[in-house]
Amino acid sequence: MSGIYIHISFCKSKCFYCDFFSVSNLTHVEKYISALKKEAVERKEYLHNKPVSSIYFGGGTPSLLNTEQINEILEIIYAHYKISECPEVTLEANPDDVSINYYKEILSAGINRLSIGLQSLNDTDLKLLNRRHTSAQAMKAVVEAQEAGFRNISVDLMYGLPGMSLQGWEENIEKVLALNVQHISAYHLSIEAGTVLSDLLHKGQLILPTDDDSLAQYKILVKHTKEKGFIHYEISNFALENYFSEHNSSYWKQTSYLGLGCAAHSYNGISRRWNVADINTYIQNTDDRKNFYEEEILSEKDKLNDYILTSLRTIWGTDMNYIKKTFPEKYFKTILKNIQHHLMAGNLIQSEEKFILSDSGKFISDAVIRDLIVV
Ligand code: SF4
Incomplete structure (x- = not known):
């Protein structure tokens, strides 16, 4: 989809x-x-x-x-x-x-x-x-x-x-x-x-x-x-x-989406694109078939961080099995280490292989996510 x-x-x-x-x-x-x-x-x-x-x-x-x-x-x-x-x-x-x-x-x-x-x-x-x-x-x-x-x-x-x-x-x-x-x-x-x-x-x-x-x-x-x-x-x-x-x-589920119009963002699992944030340039360049967006090809680390950033915000949580199967093992180990103090502080709840924000964790979600992002 x-x-x-x-x-x-x-x-x-x-x-x-x-x-x-x-x-x-x-x-x-x-x-x-x-x-x-x-x-x-x-x-x-x-x-x-x-x-x-x-x-x-x-x-x-x-x-x-x-x-x-x-x-x-x-x-x-x-x-x-x-x-x-x-x-x-x-x-x-x-x-x-x-x-x-x-x-x-x-x-x-x-x-x-x-x-x-x-x-x-x-x-x-x-x-x-x-x-x-x-x-x-x-x-x-x-x-x-x-x-x-x-x-x-x-x-x-x-x-x-x-x-x-x-x-x-x-x-x-x-x-x-x-x-x-x-x-x-x-x-x-x-x-x-x-x-x-x-x-x-x-x-x-x-x-x-x-x-x-x-x-x-x-x-x-x-x-x-x-x-x-x-x-x-x-x-x-x-x-x-x-x-x-x-x-x-x-x-949040990282489905591909296409953003049309000024300043719209797009994502398809391979790249992120963002259109120019200027109406005149946007109109002129679509008319002249000139480029009107910038594009970034996603690295493995970008894809992993996108996954953490989006999945952890939801009731479905972050699936460590998926991370283990999809990304290099060193990233999996880093996340597992960084997750521990949030588990102990009650900001995260473990449900089988998934980590989900608790009610208190949701309120400080930015801080939790920041700690899990792989740098
Ligand atoms: S300025 Fe426009 S886009 Fe911004 S909040 Fe108001 S209505 Fe929405």
């Missing part, structure tokens, strides 16, 4: 925490779609004809596209790739863009899963993040999606926000769970260089929660989602049974 990611690099305005590549000038949307279609045709060899089980419109803001534009892109993909029988076709949507009619149209265009960027159901949080929607719009966006017929809806949430109280976060989760969505992605705020929040932090105008506050918020998230039957299948992702994201899982 394989996946296709389509990056829609446009946003009406910039959220204060975001360092993703996007531009607010929408005049190039049509040219950009033409370039995307050209890239889709020209790069199909990258997936080695593997069936595509997931198509994902991410961004940026894919819900800025109208149905015709979505149709155009999907038609090209369906015409040039081997698509599996029931592919997951996801569109990321911002609450301020959508309406019940829009939902109905994109549903008939073949979008069968939504990822709605709520981030919070608290207006103070949304203002702090410079999101374009209010909490009322966020809830309406989910309810209308359900009324339009969507039965597979994921929502994004953020915690660890400045000023977020434990009670405020708990209320947020309760409201989200009452919306009866099938999937929740919840991320701790990360302050990225070059963002407005990073500036405010350096000027001393932003107070971040303590590690203890963040851990308490994380525990509440895990507890409430579990009580509602969600499976915590990846560090930041929770889903009802049969609603694990095919798209996300392809990253």
